[in-house]
Amino acid sequence: MFHIYCPYCEEWREEEEFHARGQAHIQRPLDPETCSDEEWGDYLFFRDNPRGIHHELWVHSVGCRKFFNITRHTQSYEILETYRMGELPSVTAESVLPSAATAEASVANEKTEEVRA
Amino acid sequence: MQRYSGFALARHALSHHENWQRQWRNPTPKKAYDVIIVGGGGHGLATAYYLAKEFGVRNVAVIEKGWLGGGNTARNTTIVRSNYLWDEAAALYEHAMKLWEGLSQDLNYNVMFSQRGVLNLGHTLQDMRDIQRRVNANRLNGIDGEVLDAAGVQEIVPILDCSKRARYPVMGASWQPRAGVARHDAVAWGYARGADALGVDILQQTEVTGLKIRDGRILGVHTNRGDIEAKTVGCVTAGNSGVLAGMAGIRLPLESHPLQALVSEPLKPILDTVVMSNHVHGYISQSDKGDLVIGAGIDGYNGYGQRGSYPTVEHTLQAIVEMFPIFSRVRMNRQWGGIVDTCPDACPILSKTPVKGLFFNCGWGTGGFKATTGSGHVFAASLAKGEMHPLAAPFSIDRFHSGALVDEHGAAGVAH
Ligand SMILES: Cc1cc2nc3c(=O)[nH]c(=O)nc-3n(C[C@H](O)[C@H](O)[C@H](O)COP(=O)(O)OP(=O)(O)OC[C@H]3O[C@@H](n4cnc5c(N)ncnc54)[C@H](O)[C@@H]3O)c2cc1C
Ligand SMILES: [Zn+2]
Numbered sequence: 001m002f003h004i005y006c007p008y009c010e011e012w013r014e015e016e017e018f019h020a021r022g023q024a025h026i027q028r029p030l031d032p033e034t035c036s037d038e039e040w041g042d043y044l045f046f047r048d049n050p051r052g053i054h055h056e057l058w059v060h061s062v063g064c065r066k067f068f069n070i071t072r073h074t075q076s077y078e079i080l081e082t083y084r085m086g087e088l089p090s091v092t093a094e095s096v097l098p099s100a101a102t103a104e105a106s107v108a109n110e111k112t113e114e115v116r117a
Numbered sequence: 118m119q120r121y122s123g124f125a126l127a128r129h130a131l132s133h134h135e136n137w138q139r140q141w142r143n144p145t146p147k148k149a150y151d152v153i154i155v156g157g158g159g160h161g162l163a164t165a166y167y168l169a170k171e172f173g174v175r176n177v178a179v180i181e182k183g184w185l186g187g188g189n190t191a192r193n194t195t196i197v198r199s200n201y202l203w204d205e206a207a208a209l210y211e212h213a214m215k216l217w218e219g220l221s222q223d224l225n226y227n228v229m230f231s232q233r234g235v236l237n238l239g240h241t242l243q244d245m246r247d248i249q250r251r252v253n254a255n256r257l258n259g260i261d262g263e264v265l266d267a268a269g270v271q272e273i274v275p276i277l278d279c280s281k282r283a284r285y286p287v288m289g290a291s292w293q294p295r296a297g298v299a300r301h302d303a304v305a306w307g308y309a310r311g312a313d314a315l316g317v318d319i320l321q322q323t324e325v326t327g328l329k330i331r332d333g334r335i336l337g338v339h340t341n342r343g344d345i346e347a348k349t350v351g352c353v354t355a356g357n358s359g360v361l362a363g364m365a366g367i368r369l370p371l372e373s374h375p376l377q378a379l380v381s382e383p384l385k386p387i388l389d390t391v392v393m394s395n396h397v398h399g400y401i402s403q404s405d406k407g408d409l410v411i412g413a414g415i416d417g418y419n420g421y422g423q424r425g426s427y428p429t430v431e432h433t434l435q436a437i438v439e440m441f442p443i444f445s446r447v448r449m450n451r452q453w454g455g456i457v458d459t460c461p462d463a464c465p466i467l468s469k470t471p472v473k474g475l476f477f478n479c480g481w482g483t484g485g486f487k488a489t490t491g492s493g494h495v496f497a498a499s500l501a502k503g504e505m506h507p508l509a510a511p512f513s514i515d516r517f518h519s520g521a522l523v524d525e526h527g528a529a530g531v532a533h
Binding site for chain 2: 002019042049
């Protein structure tokens with residue numbers, strides 16, 4: 001059971017008061033009319049799914065009902081911070097493991113290419 | 118491969134059952150294979166089996182980081198059905214169902230496939246309309262199904278509370294008599310034994326740590342036991358598919374969530390069918406061993422921890438006790454979780470990728486066990502020919518850019 005600090009109520013509350021709403025910081029394309037099918041599909045359906053640090057949108061659904069963000073580790077489940085809408089995370093995958101992240105990337109691809117699904 | 122039979126059983130009895138052949142070898146990896154399957158779950162093993170048996174590709178390795186079926190394959194609630202709404206999904210799951218019906222004979226391995234029927238309950242008028250529509254669609258697709266009213270449901274499951282007193286009274290159900298359950302470990306083991314006998318190398322305790330890609334083409338995999346080459350690689354790694362795709366610089370529209378199940382202490386036979394309810398969200402059957410097998414929902418957030426959260430268990434048990442007050446004093450024995458890869462349209466991904474020779478079979482989310490047979494069969498055909506099998510083609514990754522989704526949330530069983 002998570003104990004989550006709501007940055008608006010400024011209180012710790014139990015997980016059951018909250019609802020996770022997926023990846024945080026997703027920008028709606030500024031000019032949808034000019035989006036390609038690729039761009040629009042990416043915006044609608046493609047989400048980060050890291051085994052590690054993840055920035056998530058949550059809502060304090062039976063509390064203040066405000067949306068806010070959580071930085072959480074998807075393997076250890078540790079909640080590293082919660083922050084208000086419009087704010088940026090202070091903990092990121094790069095800030096936690098700068099060297100490990102680049103090492104992994106170089107093992108993965110002998111020659112990195114621009115590939116998209 | 119020594120065949121299992123009554124005669125073999127009698128013969129081995131004479132030597133106190135001490136000389137049975139091992140079910141599969143434990144080979145050292147070769148330098149290169151024609152096809153590498155990453156992931157030794159049911160889907161990966163089935164793919165290897167059909168590749169060898171039906172498509173004559175025998176120089177195949179299945180690479181598994183843990184042990185066979187240690188992923189979702191042996192963590193699920195074993196429900197097999199094919200009552201999906203849309204033509205594309207119905208065709209795929211029904212293809213699987215037909216293979217299930219002959220699987221034990223085909224593999225010479227008892228997978229304990231038991232066609233005890235599945236009920237999907239309706240608790241609201243809208244549920245009943247959806248059930249009506251789905252059953253009609255099923256029948257048009259040649260899939261068995263019936264719409265039952267509350268009395269019809271009560272007749273099949275006398276211990277279900279079908280009274281008006283319930284908080285969400287049972288109004289009826291869809292009923293697929295050919296559906297049922299299968300012993301999940303046996304499915305993995307049976308396919309492994311069959312594939313091994315046809316020459317497939319099953320490499321356990323071997324983890325793929327990177328993909329070898331040059332000039333837009335797959336050349337092989339990096340593993341913790343060295344590099345292995347292959348011009349065709351199929352990734353069948355369920356909840357870890359996003360991680361594998363990342364190794365190729367590919368993004369998949371998947372999110373990994375824990376999904377959990379629990380079993381009770383063993384009881385005498387009391388429930389001889391499978392009962393599922395989307396509305397109150399619980400599904401239950403009784404195993405041949407006697408324990409009640411109960412499936413929960415997914416955790417609402419992404420996660421790679423194979424356990425699942427407590428609030429979800431509580432919610433599920435509330436639903437079960439609401440439906441079956443008779444189970445309110447039953448003790449739960451064990452609980453565990455698996456990592457399921459959920460897709461935005463609750464349908465799988467069977468697809469080529471922008472990397473030549475690299476294929477993915479994933480996104481089965483909360484409901485892929487029932488598809489193990491069909492998934493393996495059509496994926497094997499696709500790998501052998503280099504072109505997606507017609508039943509797999511609608512499940513290409515392209516659909517998330519073309520918009521041709523197959524939205525099966527209504528028939529998926531688990532809310533996500
Ligand atoms: C609790 C629960 C209940 C479920 N109930 C049902 C149900 O009743 N009916 C139904 O139809 N479906 C159900 N499902 C879903 C079903 O279990 C899955 O869709 C299905 O088993 C997926 O099979 P698979 O072979 O693709 O995956 P898995 O069995 O998960 O196999 C993937 C394998 O890949 C391996 N792997 C991952 N990464 C690597 C790597 N880097 N290198 C090497 N190997 C790797 C893993 O170790 C794993 O063994 C349930 C799932 C869960 C968790
Ligand atoms: Zn709040």
